[in-house]
Amino acid sequence: MRRKAVFIAVALSLTMCTVSHEEPTLRWLPSGLLDCRDAVTECAVHRLQLKEDEVPILYGLVRLHDDYFLAQEERFPHANDVWFGGCVDGGDQTALVTFCEGCRHALSKYFADGGRLNEGD
Numbered sequence: 001m002r003r004k005a006v007f008i009a010v011a012l013s014l015t016m017c018t019v020s021h022e023e024p025t026l027r028w029l030p031s032g033l034l035d036c037r038d039a040v041t042e043c044a045v046h047r048l049q050l051k052e053d054e055v056p057i058l059y060g061l062v063r064l065h066d067d068y069f070l071a072q073e074e075r076f077p078h079a080n081d082v083w084f085g086g087c088v089d090g091g092d093q094t095a096l097v098t099f100c101e102g103c104r105h106a107l108s109k110y111f112a113d114g115g116r117l118n119e120g121d
């Protein structure tokens with residue numbers, strides 16, 4: 001189950017990122033913390049170095065709105081303020097992610113301007 005969650009996380013991050021050959025620093029993580037750090041070290045949109053953060057993992061079926069996908073790709077590809085863990089609870093509660101401060105600001109502005117997250121919003 002954990003491998004499946006990691007595979008999905010890596011697959012999602014690869015679709016949203018420019019590719020870099022730099023590997024994140026490996027280290028032991030506490031139990032319940034899923035390593036979802038990106039291999040990319042710089043945001044292609046904001047040209048800022050990515051930082052690390054622990055964020056909650058959201059499990060379940062999430063139907064993201066098309067507007068969100070488009071905005072994410074163009075304006076906040078590395079916001080990573082939450083990690084989507086897939087439909088089945090993998091047991092991990094938090095994820096170690098990389099994020100861009102410019103992307104998180106852009107994500108906040110997206111919601112402040114009335115941007116939608118889910119299909120049903």
Ligand SMILES: [Zn+2]
Nearest residue numbers: 043046100103
């Ligand atoms: Zn950014």
